[in-house]
Amino acid sequence: MGRWTSGLTMRAIHPLPDLLINQIAAGEVVERPAAALKELLENSLDAGAAQVDVDLAGGGIKRLRVADDGAGIEREDLALAVARHATSKISQPTDLESIATLGFRGEALASIAAVSRLALASRAQGKPHAWRIEVEGGTVGAVAPAALAAGTTITVQELYFNTPARRKFLRTEATEWAHCDEAFRRIALSHPETAFTLQHNGRVAQRLTAGGRRGRIEALLGDAFVLHAALVDAEAAGVRLTGFAVRPAFAAQGTSAQYVFVNGRFVRDRVLSHALREAYRDVLHHERQPAYALWLTLDPRRVDVNVHPQKTEVRFRDSGAIHQLVRHAVERALATTAAEQPAVSAAERLGIAAARLPPYGHAEGNTRPPLDAGTPVGAVLPVWTPTQRGLELPAAEPAGFYARLFGPREAATAALPNEDAYPLGFALAQLHGIYILAQNREGLVLVDMHAAHERIVYEKLKTAMTGRVPVQPLLVPATFVAEPLEMATMEENGATLDALGFSMAAIGPATLAVRGIPAPLADADPAALARAVLHDIREFGGSQALAARRDELLSSMACHGAVRAHRSLAVPEMNALLREMESTERAGQCNHGRPTWYHLTLGDLDRLFLRGR
Ligand SMILES: Nc1ncnc2c1ncn2[C@@H]1O[C@H](COP(=O)(O)OP(=O)(O)O)[C@@H](O)[C@H]1O
Ligand SMILES: [Mg+2]
Numbered sequence: 001m002g003r004w005t006s007g008l009t010m011r012a013i014h015p016l017p018d019l020l021i022n023q024i025a026a027g028e029v030v031e032r033p034a035a036a037l038k039e040l041l042e043n044s045l046d047a048g049a050a051q052v053d054v055d056l057a058g059g060g061i062k063r064l065r066v067a068d069d070g071a072g073i074e075r076e077d078l079a080l081a082v083a084r085h086a087t088s089k090i091s092q093p094t095d096l097e098s099i100a101t102l103g104f105r106g107e108a109l110a111s112i113a114a115v116s117r118l119a120l121a122s123r124a125q126g127k128p129h130a131w132r133i134e135v136e137g138g139t140v141g142a143v144a145p146a147a148l149a150a151g152t153t154i155t156v157q158e159l160y161f162n163t164p165a166r167r168k169f170l171r172t173e174a175t176e177w178a179h180c181d182e183a184f185r186r187i188a189l190s191h192p193e194t195a196f197t198l199q200h201n202g203r204v205a206q207r208l209t210a211g212g213r214r215g216r217i218e219a220l221l222g223d224a225f226v227l228h229a230a231l232v233d234a235e236a237a238g239v240r241l242t243g244f245a246v247r248p249a250f251a252a253q254g255t256s257a258q259y260v261f262v263n264g265r266f267v268r269d270r271v272l273s274h275a276l277r278e279a280y281r282d283v284l285h286h287e288r289q290p291a292y293a294l295w296l297t298l299d300p301r302r303v304d305v306n307v308h309p310q311k312t313e314v315r316f317r318d319s320g321a322i323h324q325l326v327r328h329a330v331e332r333a334l335a336t337t338a339a340e341q342p343a344v345s346a347a348e349r350l351g352i353a354a355a356r357l358p359p360y361g362h363a364e365g366n367t368r369p370p371l372d373a374g375t376p377v378g379a380v381l382p383v384w385t386p387t388q389r390g391l392e393l394p395a396a397e398p399a400g401f402y403a404r405l406f407g408p409r410e411a412a413t414a415a416l417p418n419e420d421a422y423p424l425g426f427a428l429a430q431l432h433g434i435y436i437l438a439q440n441r442e443g444l445v446l447v448d449m450h451a452a453h454e455r456i457v458y459e460k461l462k463t464a465m466t467g468r469v470p471v472q473p474l475l476v477p478a479t480f481v482a483e484p485l486e487m488a489t490m491e492e493n494g495a496t497l498d499a500l501g502f503s504m505a506a507i508g509p510a511t512l513a514v515r516g517i518p519a520p521l522a523d524a525d526p527a528a529l530a531r532a533v534l535h536d537i538r539e540f541g542g543s544q545a546l547a548a549r550r551d552e553l554l555s556s557m558a559c560h561g562a563v564r565a566h567r568s569l570a571v572p573e574m575n576a577l578l579r580e581m582e583s584t585e586r587a588g589q590c591n592h593g594r595p596t597w598y599h600l601t602l603g604d605l606d607r608l609f610l611r612g613r
């Protein structure tokens with residue numbers, strides 16, 4: 001009975017105490033030391049610091065200290081700085097529409113202070129004295145005098161000491177340090193005009209002088225990055241993209257460094273990452289990872305950063321235009337340098353890769369839908385095999401390749417009856433390794449081979465994800481030298497990787513072995529695929545990656561598993577792809593809404609040639 005009584009009492013609605021509110025927020029805002037470090041660094045940059053010194057101990061769990069020489073905080077504002085929903089950066093609702101600072105939510109310090117022992121010392125610019133306050137588990141102490149020449153120093157100790165549940169989720173010191181190092185790298189890259197130092201357990205890890213982007217990239221990503229990078233600089237309608245994109249031939253030789261900053265903020269955005277994948281996809285070999293450091297600047301009113309507490313996601317007002325700008329700018333940059341490189345295909349050397357921009361004619365005003373009303377791609381179509389039709393398969397090798405790509409279904413041959421059953425028609429040829437030309441009853445069908453295959457693989461993965469993606473074990477495991485963060489991500493996300501169909505293990509302090517990959521991606525390069533997925537999981541936020549960013553993860557995997565451009569396909573293989581498209585839901589669009597195929601009827605062609613009928 002007593003149990004019930006207390007159960008009922010528990011049900012009465014009551015406002016939560018502040019400490020609990022802040023601890024709940026801390027779960028999102030500062031889920032690990034690296035997230036707290038990012039918030040502290042952002043505050044220093046917002047305060048206009050020229051020098052920022054970071055001192056960590058125990059992977060940031062034991063101690064995180066950030067000292068800056070920025071504007072400082074007035075004595076009477078010290079308590080407010082650690083109070084929830086208190087900020088000096090915005091004041092009215094319209095301010096949210098054009099955020100020019102890194103912070104604006106006024107919750108980072110309050111959240112950190114609720115789950116740690118925090119000391120805040122500051123000397124406001126032009127003031128003769130410094131002052132400090134301490135907060136322990138959310139309880140704010142009295143203001144006391146402090147010794148500090150300028151700026152603000154915030155020390156966070158024993159993170160999560162009072163929230164054991166959260167603390168349990170923390171990993172080893174080495175893992176948390178690797179995450180802190182990456183958080184630091186992002187901030188330091190985005191602001192080369194600020195000098196930084198980084199120490200961990202008394203050892204200096206970085207000492208960065210103020211300067212330009214090139215020097216900062218060399219210091220943080222290595223000389224080779226800049227040496228092998230193409231310069232990107234493009235502007236359209238008030239949006240500017242500048243930075244460096246590593247040329248395809250060298251892409252894998254550095255780390256898989258992928259950094260995009262929007263108005264000085266590191267972001268992980270679906271539109272941007274897709275545009276970049278597209279820019280690289282025709283020139284990058286399967287086993288290589290793109291690498292880039294790019295800065296996008298635009299009017300803050302055209303991008304919403306108030307999407308997620310950690311502020312790494314954004315929404316663009318005009319994402320289509322941004323996608324185009326980024327894709328074309330990087331594609332162009334890579335194409336110009338490709339001409340000087342020996343290891344490119346003839347097509348690239350002739351500049352064809354550049355000349356085919358923009359890729360989709362209809363995007364420029366031809367509004368014909370990619371699918372005719374009468375031929376729904378999702379329709380169930382008869383499946384036939386050559387055996388059923390008494391036909392012979394031609395060359396065994398291409399068919400074998402396709403069997404690997406598409407599973408057991410057999411490839412089609414060129415001579416085919418009953419055109420009506422096959423709305424996408426039958427392949428005639430492959431154009432520049434990029435498009436399939438096919439003929440159907442009404443005219444010509446043009447298929448973007450990679451985009452179409454990507455769609456098919458994506459749908460297969462999505463279907464497989466309703467359960468657990470089947471694993472394709474590898475006869476010979478693929479091993480690669482892993483960066484500390486890759487090791488950490490692998491160790492932390494066993495369940496996510498399992499669910500996605502990966503089997504991986506550490507076989508040395510810095511070596512990972514891939515023993516199995518998702519069956520729908522059996523043709524992909526295992527090491528490259530594994531690295532790409534580890535990269536995505538890390539950036540999408542570990543354990544939440546599957547729930548929150550599933551489609552994005554799968555679409556990135558599909559891109560890796562899909563057949564590359566410039567891979568020549570035989571006619572039966574192309575026909576097999578057309579048949580797969582017909583039986584795949586939504587195959588008419590790539591994963592990002594653009595068409596995968598296009599239809600020109602005889603009537604269209606007649607008009608093109610002014611041929612009256
Ligand atoms: N390093 C710093 N230098 C100067 N002011 C700071 C610093 N860190 C925090 N503050 C002040 O404390 C306030 C609260 O910080 P925070 O909780 O991170 O929220 P936000 O950055 O969203 O405003 C900031 O608005 C700023 O006025
Ligand atoms: Mg802040």
